[in-house]
Amino acid sequence: MTMPGYAIETRRLTKQFGRVLALNEVDLAIKTGEFAALMGASGSGKTTLMNILSCLDSPSSGDILLEGTAVGELDEEGRRLFRSRRIGLVFQQFHLIPYLNALENVMLAQYYHSVVDEPSARKALDDVGLSHRFDHLPGQLSGGEQQRVCIARALVNRPGLIFADEPTGNLDEQNEERVLDILRALHRDGRTIVMVTHNPALGAAAERIIRLNHGRIES
C-alpha cells in the first residue's frame, strides 16, 4: 500500500465513539515535507483524525501508515515508542508543566525520547527566539512565548512529522504571525507538518488544505 514519497497514508480509516461515527472511511495521503492544514467545522472529525495520525489514539478500523510504519497495527506500547521517536506535538493550550522552567519543559521531551541533552534543548529554545527565557516558569511567560516553548519541545528530538492543533488559537495577531513563521521555516527545512485549524487565514499559510465534513474528506 505504501506509496513512495508519502509520509502519511490512510485507507478507509474509521473511528466510532459508541454510536457516533467520528471518522467515516477516510482515505488520505500527505507527502513527505508537505505542510497540510486540516480544516472543518466543529465536530467534523479533524481533532479525532489528528489524534489518530499522531498515535495518541487508535482507529476503530482501517489502515494507517506513518513514514512507512503501519501504526494501526501497533499496540499501545508500540504507538508510544513511535510517538516519542518520530512525532512532534504542538498544542493549542501549550500544555507546559507549571513547575518546570522553559528549559526543563523542553528537556522533558528528550527524557522520554532517550537521554537528556541540555545544549540541544538550549538550542531548540534559541531557535524559537527564547534564549533569554530558559529559567522562566510557564507562568512567567506570555502566551506567545509559551507556544514557542511548546514548539521547541516538539522539535528538540528532530521528528519527521509535526502535528499542530490550533497552534495559534490562543495567541494575538503578532504572536500568531511569529508562530506561523516558525512553521513555515520548518516546512522549508523539509518537515512534514499537519496543522488543525478552523481559521481560514491560518489555513491559507499551508500549501494544502484538507477539508473534513461529518467525518469524511470533502476536498
Added chain:
Amino acid sequence: MMLRMVLDSWRRAPGRCGMMVLTAFLAAVLLTALLTISVDIGDKMAREMKSYGANILVEPAEQAVLPELFANGQGALPAGEAVLDEAELINIMSIFWRNNIIGFAPILSGEVESATGRIPVIGTWFNKSLPLADEPDFRTGQLSVSPFWQITGVLPDDEQPEVLAGVELARQKGWKPGDTITLAGRDITVAGILNSGAGEDYAVVAPLKPVQEWLDRQGKVQAVHVSALTVPENELSRRAGDDPDSLDAESYDLWYCTAFVSTISHQLEEAVSGAVARPVWQIAASEGVIITKLQWLLLLATFAALLAAAMGMASLASGSVMERAGEIGLMKALGAGNTEVELLFHAEALPAALAGGALGSAAGWGLAQIISWRLFGAPAGFNWIVIPVIALLSLVVAALGVHLASGRISRLSPAEVLHGR
C-alpha cells in the same frame, strides 16, 4: 531529570508535598502511639494485674501432695509438717528472672492462745527489709504481693510487736486499731484491721518472727507467695510446665529465657531447696488471656489505622492524579509509559512519607507517653524496633496509596486530556 522534576515539584508546588507529609505524619503519629503501647502493654498490664495478688505459690515438696490444705497458706500446722527454710528465701532474688519478681511473702500459720481462747494466726512479712548485694534498700512482703488488701489503720512494722486483725475476727472480738491484745502471753498492738476478702479476715496477721516463736518453728515457713511479671503461656510453656526434661536443648533454652510463669516457677524450685513452685493458674492464666487479647486488639487497631492511612494516601494520590491529568497526559503524549509516570508519583510521595513518618514517630512517641501516663501512671518504654517499623510502614502506606491510584494513571488517555476527544 526525574530528580530534577521531583525537586522542582516539591519546591514549586509545596502545598501538594505538604499534604503528603501531613498525611504521613498523622498516620505515623497514630501508628507509633499504637505500636509503642502495643509493645509495652504486656509489661504494663502484667504490672497492673499484680493487684490480683501472687501468681506463684512456693511450698515444700511433701506438702504439695495435699495442696488443698495449704492453698492459702493457712490452717493449723500439723506436727512434723514439711516446711521451707526462711534463710533460703533470699535466693529468690538471684534467679535468672529476678527483675521480674515484683515481690514475695512467706506464710506460716497456726493457732495461738489469746485472752479469749485460741485464735488463728498467720505470720508473714509486711514490708520487710531484705538487703541484697546490689540492692541494699530492697523490701518485700504483703505490701507488694497483696496490694488489694484494705487496711483500716496502718501496716504493722515487721520489727515491732504489731499485728493486723482480720475484719471478721476483729468484729467478733471488738478490736479496733490502736487496741492492745494479748497473744501467747505477749502484749501486741493492733496496728490495723485487714479486709482481704479471704481467710485472713478470720485471723490475726502478724510479723513472721514472733509467729515462728509461738509455733516453735524458728527460721521456717510453710509457703511463699510470689508475684512475678510473666508473659502469656503458649504451647512450649505448657509442654515445659508438664515436664521440662521432655524439651530438646533449643526449646529448653528458648523456654528458660522467656518469662513464662512455668519458667519462673522452675527457677524458683532451683533456688529454694525442697520446694515446689506452682502457678496460681486462675491468676496466671487470666493475666495471659487478657494481655494476649489486649495485644491483639491493639494490633487490630494498628492494622485499621494502617489501612485508613493507606486509603488517605490513595485518596490524596487519586486527587493528585485528577488534578495533574493534563501533566500526566502530556508526559504520556511525549512518550512516557504508565510505569514511568507512576515512578514519578512514587518518587514524590516516598520521601514525603519518610519525612512525615519521621516527624510523626516523634510526635507519636510523645502521644504514647501521654496515654501511658494516663492509663498506667508510668512512661511507655522506648523500643528501637518502632522506628524502622514506622519508617517501613510510612513507605508502604505511601507506596500502597500511589499504587491504588495507579489505575487512574493507566486509564488516563492523553488524547482525552490534551485535546478533549
